[in-house]
Amino acid sequence: MSGVMTETSPKNPSLTANASGSNGALLSIKDLRVWFELRKFGFGHAGYVRAVDDVSFDVAYGEAIAVVGESGCGKSSLMKTILALYRPTQGTVVYQGHDLNQLDSKGLKWYRTQVGYVQQDPYGALPPFMSVQRILSEPMVIGGVHDKNQRLERINKVLEEVKMTPVMDFLGKFPHMLSGGQQQRVVIARSMIMEPKFIVADEPVSMLDASVRVEILKLLRGLQESHNLSVIYITHDLSTVRYFSERVFVMYAGKIIEKAQVDELLKNPCHPYTLALLAATSDPDARNALTFKEVPPGEPPSLVKPPPGCRFHPRCNKMIPGLCDVQVPPDFSVTPGHDVACWLFRPEGA
Amino acid sequence: MDTFSSNDKKLLQVKNLKLYFRTTQGPVQAVDGVDFELDYNRAVVILGESGCGKSSLAKAILRLLPRNVAEYSGQILVDGSDVMTYDEERFRRDVRWSKMSLVPQAAMNALNPVLRVGDQVAEPAIIHMGMKKAEAFKTAQKMFQNVGVPVDFLVRYPFELSGGMRQRAAIAMALVTSPSLIILDEPTSALDLLTQANIMNVLKRIKQGFGTSYILITHDISTSSELADEVAVMYAGQIVETGDAMRFFTSPLHPYSQKLMASVPRLRGTQQPDFITGQPPSLINPPTGCRFAARCPSRFSACDQDPPVFEKEKRRVKCWLYS
Numbered sequence: 001m002s003g004v005m006t007e008t009s010p011k012n013p014s015l016t017a018n019a020s021g022s023n024g025a026l027l028s029i030k031d032l033r034v035w036f037e038l039r040k041f042g043f044g045h046a047g048y049v050r051a052v053d054d055v056s057f058d059v060a061y062g063e064a065i066a067v068v069g070e071s072g073c074g075k076s077s078l079m080k081t082i083l084a085l086y087r088p089t090q091g092t093v094v095y096q097g098h099d100l101n102q103l104d105s106k107g108l109k110w111y112r113t114q115v116g117y118v119q120q121d122p123y124g125a126l127p128p129f130m131s132v133q134r135i136l137s138e139p140m141v142i143g144g145v146h147d148k149n150q151r152l153e154r155i156n157k158v159l160e161e162v163k164m165t166p167v168m169d170f171l172g173k174f175p176h177m178l179s180g181g182q183q184q185r186v187v188i189a190r191s192m193i194m195e196p197k198f199i200v201a202d203e204p205v206s207m208l209d210a211s212v213r214v215e216i217l218k219l220l221r222g223l224q225e226s227h228n229l230s231v232i233y234i235t236h237d238l239s240t241v242r243y244f245s246e247r248v249f250v251m252y253a254g255k256i257i258e259k260a261q262v263d264e265l266l267k268n269p270c271h272p273y274t275l276a277l278l279a280a281t282s283d284p285d286a287r288n289a290l291t292f293k294e295v296p297p298g299e300p301p302s303l304v305k306p307p308p309g310c311r312f313h314p315r316c317n318k319m320i321p322g323l324c325d326v327q328v329p330p331d332f333s334v335t336p337g338h339d340v341a342c343w344l345f346r347p348e349g350a
Numbered sequence: 351m352d353t354f355s356s357n358d359k360k361l362l363q364v365k366n367l368k369l370y371f372r373t374t375q376g377p378v379q380a381v382d383g384v385d386f387e388l389d390y391n392r393a394v395v396i397l398g399e400s401g402c403g404k405s406s407l408a409k410a411i412l413r414l415l416p417r418n419v420a421e422y423s424g425q426i427l428v429d430g431s432d433v434m435t436y437d438e439e440r441f442r443r444d445v446r447w448s449k450m451s452l453v454p455q456a457a458m459n460a461l462n463p464v465l466r467v468g469d470q471v472a473e474p475a476i477i478h479m480g481m482k483k484a485e486a487f488k489t490a491q492k493m494f495q496n497v498g499v500p501v502d503f504l505v506r507y508p509f510e511l512s513g514g515m516r517q518r519a520a521i522a523m524a525l526v527t528s529p530s531l532i533i534l535d536e537p538t539s540a541l542d543l544l545t546q547a548n549i550m551n552v553l554k555r556i557k558q559g560f561g562t563s564y565i566l567i568t569h570d571i572s573t574s575s576e577l578a579d580e581v582a583v584m585y586a587g588q589i590v591e592t593g594d595a596m597r598f599f600t601s602p603l604h605p606y607s608q609k610l611m612a613s614v615p616r617l618r619g620t621q622q623p624d625f626i627t628g629q630p631p632s633l634i635n636p637p638t639g640c641r642f643a644a645r646c647p648s649r650f651s652a653c654d655q656d657p658p659v660f661e662k663e664k665r666r667v668k669c670w671l672y673s
Contacts, residue, residue, distance in 0.1 A: 070543060071542055180400075181629075209569060210399070210569050210570070210571065210613055211399055211613045211625060212625065213615075213625075214615060214623040214624065214625040215625035236543060239572070239614075239615040243622070243623065266617070277543055277544070281543060281572070281617050282576055283616045283618055283619070284571045284572050284599050284614050284616075285575055285599055286578060286594075286595040286598070288575045288576045289393075289554070289576060289577055289579065289595065292554060293547040293550065295544050295547045295548045295551065299514070
């Protein structure tokens with residue numbers, strides 16, 4: 001796998017350094033914090049919104065990862081930091097040995113040919129005054145593919161890959177002439193056009209119709225497998241996760257509280273919040289109407305003043321007084337590859 | 351007010367309801383000959399893809415029409431009396447909000463940002479039930495307790511409430527006149543998972559406590575099963591299948607319903623989800639035969655003719671396979 005990588009080293013000489021610390025991972029995130037400063041009257045300091053707080057993980061080549069969480073849990077801030085749209089407050093995002101924080105504008109340009117971004121709302125993500133051909137050419141013009149025929153060739157190839165055939169019928173079309181599913185295909189095609197190494201998909205199907213969702217997810221999964229892409233799939237819908245990714249991270253109030261393989265997480269969920277999420281996800285079954293769901297009381301905490309200790313403890317029914325509300329739980333390993341940040345799983349005697 | 355006595359009266363009967371919109375390309379047949387019934391204290395779920403006319407159906411039932419209506423016909427019987435014959439003033443006075451109310455789509459953004467939540471929730475009670483302000487406010491308070499919003503939120507403004515709270519306020523507003531029917535248009539689609547489950551619990555509790563009926567309009571099949579007693583599947587402006595939820599969710603009849611059910615990703619079980627190829631037809635010039643025929647895996651020669659509604663085991667399905 002990593003053999004393919006050699007040709008992608010950047011043209012910028014300042015970047016070719018230290019590919020060592022990356023231990024074979026494509027992307028490696030360490031102690032990442034993304035805080036936004038709040039200001040009073042435009043200048044006085046009024047605290048921070050701790051959108052992402054102490055997040056670390058690695059993404060291997062060709063691996064699909066799902067980040068699951070409710071709105072406001074910081075998953076979009078995490079994604080935007082990975083895309084180098086936000087600067088981390090603390091910690092590092094290292095892509096193939098290059099710290100994103102240290103890339104200059106040339107380096108960032110290179111990085112953005114390496115990453116594809118699939119937006120949530122396809123209609124909002126496509127410029128309404130550009131034809132499909134122009135939408136797909138734009139990244140190549142910026143990314144340095146100057147030969148027009150080569151560009152057309154790639155557009156043809158990518159559109160075929162997202163199954164928009166015959167290609168000629170779509171090239172001249174504008175976004176409003178396409179259905180929601182087709183628009184999302186164009187967005188996916190655009191993210192693929194620079195032949196990236198990995199793709200960040202931010203709720204790629206939440207704006208689409210139920211009947212089209214599975215089709216788009218299968219398409220993305222197919223592309224991931226055929227191109228050996230790494231994918232970070234951000235979603236709030238646990239039921240689609242198992243068809244799409246190998247590992248799941250559950251995020252709550254700016255922290256990743258549980259990491260596991262998909263099957264492991266569904267079989268053996270540990271964190272009380274994960275349990276609540278799973279219990280709240282319904283399958284189509286008429287018997288659901290006869291029972292009430294158990295939902296933890298309250299709402300996610302403010303990220304300006306998060307509760308001390310475990311951030312879920314005010315809503316948790318298994319809270320251990322004197323521990324959960326005082327100390328932040330570290331990651332405990334339940335089985336290899338399955339980590340949970342919850343004091344209930346602390347090893348015996350600790 | 352009408353008087354009603356006999357027991358076989360349904361809460362709502364919709365017969366051959368049509369709602370066409372005028373456009374420059376011709377009339378859009380958003381709701382095209384819809385029939386269904388709803389009993390007291392029952393919930394019917396109307397399922398369908400976007401653009402199949404389910405929101406238009408809600409508007410047609412409540413007569414909340416835009417200006418470009420080309421045709422609006424059929425019968426709507428509420429408690430046995432045909433409300434289509436009422437004039438606008440009588441409909442507003444006797445039907446809208448006093449018998450049926452609406453929780454609009456994205457209801458949390460439907461609140462007026464410059465009025466206190468309590469005043470907005472109390473307003474229907476003042477207008478439709480002639481209550482004094484203080485009395486209406488008390489009713490609003492009671493409804494807030496019912497939907498699980500702290501009472502002191504009544505004097506706050508919408509921006510001070512979270513999305514789930516605002517959604518609950520919108521439900522409280524629909525409840526404040528104690529109507530027998532509430533139409534919910536995608537009540538949970540913009541909300542988080544846990545909030546969604548919470549709202550569903552609130553709706554169930556209200557149904558048990560007040561004997562309210564619901565029409566739940568949604569494309570989220572999994573969540574809809576939380577509330578459904580009956581299911582109606584809508585495709586291209588028509589209802590293609592109705593039946594009770596128990597049997598619908600285990601064995602849908604119409605090929606479209608089957609495909610729709612197969613496209614639901616499930617958390618439990620091993621079934622791989624499938625998808626429906628193709629796109630729904632344009633509602634400006636819908637095909638003459640069965641509207642699903644072009645995407646149907648089991649189509650045959652008869653499908654060129656418009657299928658009537660067949661009855662099978664008390665379920666109704668608009669498909670030639672069941673003739």
